[in-house]
Amino acid sequence: MSTVATANDPTPYRGRFAPSPTGPLHAGSLVAALASFLDARHCSGAWQLRVDDIDPPRAVAGSVEAITGALSAHGLFWDGPLVFQSASDTRYERALQRLTNMGCLFRCRCTRATLSDRGSCGQNCEDREISSGEPHSLRVKTHPEQMHGFEDRFLGIQSVFADTIPKDFIVKRRDGLYAYQLAAAIDDAQPHFTHIVRGADLLDSTYRQRWLQQLLKLEAPAYGHVPVVLDEAGNKLSKQAGAAALDTRQPEDNLRAGLRHLGQTAPPSSARSVAEILTHAVEYWTVGK
Numbered sequence: 264m265s266t267v268a269t270a271n272d273p274t275p276y277r278g279r280f281a282p283s284p285t286g287p288l289h290a291g292s293l294v295a296a297l298a299s300f301l302d303a304r305h306c307s308g309a310w311q312l313r314v315d316d317i318d319p320p321r322a323v324a325g326s327v328e329a330i331t332g333a334l335s336a337h338g339l340f341w342d343g344p345l346v347f348q349s350a351s352d353t354r355y356e357r358a359l360q361r362l363t364n365m366g367c368l369f370r371c372r373c374t375r376a377t378l379s380d381r382g383s384c385g386q387n388c389e390d391r392e393i394s395s396g397e398p399h400s401l402r403v404k405t406h407p408e409q410m411h412g413f414e415d416r417f418l419g420i421q422s423v424f425a426d427t428i429p430k431d432f433i434v435k436r437r438d439g440l441y442a443y444q445l446a447a448a449i450d451d452a453q454p455h456f457t458h459i460v461r462g463a464d465l466l467d468s469t470y471r472q473r474w475l476q477q478l479l480k481l482e483a484p485a486y487g488h489v490p491v492v493l494d495e496a497g498n499k500l501s502k503q504a505g506a507a508a509l510d511t512r513q514p515e516d517n518l519r520a521g522l523r524h525l526g527q528t529a530p531p532s533s534a535r536s537v538a539e540i541l542t543h544a545v546e547y548w549t550v551g552k
């Protein structure tokens with residue numbers, strides 16, 4: 264068992280679920296939503312819904328309605344208004360300006376064909392003169408010796424190993440859009456959120472986002488990564504891979520399946536309604552390894 268925040272902690276708990284509007288909720292995204300919801304409610308915390316809509320080319324019309332409808336059908340009601348990342352992107356530009364002033368960024372003209380392993384720059388763009396008029400992305404330099412591991416609330420100590428060290432990565436894309444890593448690093452940091460609970464497939468991203476938070480002197484939230492849901496072939500369920508939308512006509516079954524996946528105590532059979540299942544799940548929520 265890891266330590267969980269309690270209502271007695273000096274900092275009130277603020278958590279969130281942050282889907283991108285790229286399709287309806289599926290069994291995997293329900294698990295991420297459910298875990299972050301239960302963790303927040305168990306700690307008497309707030310739980311917000313943030314739509315990560317900074318990538319318009321990937322957006323699918325009707326997704327926000329489908330996602331909010333599915334969350335509501337499963338009793339996962341969020342606090343406050345929906346928050347859209349796209350509503351205000353000046354903070355991303357300000358952060359890029361700060362990173363530029365600190366000498367942390369470089370222009371990279373790599374295309375998919377010239378990228379190195381794991382998507383890093385493949386032609387030493389850092390040492391080249393690349394004009395602002397030339398198509399380019401902006402990458403942040405990384406310094407492994409300055410990176411810190413962290414304690415994941417679900418997985419335990421996460422050390423900085425060769426395979427976890429992020430290489431120079433993109434913070435502004437070649438097409439002019441802000442990169443997911445930049446937006447998430449800023450919007451997940453305190454004081455916006457104190458606790459981030461999400462799928463373990465994002466562990467790699469957490470290293471990148473923590474690096475940006477470190478450079479920008481933002482206080483990192485506590486991170487916890489829960490097991491992702493796999494399909495029969497062992498691949499992560501994803502909208503891109505065409506995972507089936509949740510059947511919202513059977514929310515009780517979906518919730519019970521999600522709780523099983525998260526290793527939680529099964530609600531008694533007397534808990535029949537969505538509200539009864541969630542009440543039990545909030546009370547008995549445990550963060551374990």
Ligand SMILES: [Zn+2]
Nearest residue numbers: 371373384388
């Ligand atoms: Zn490059």
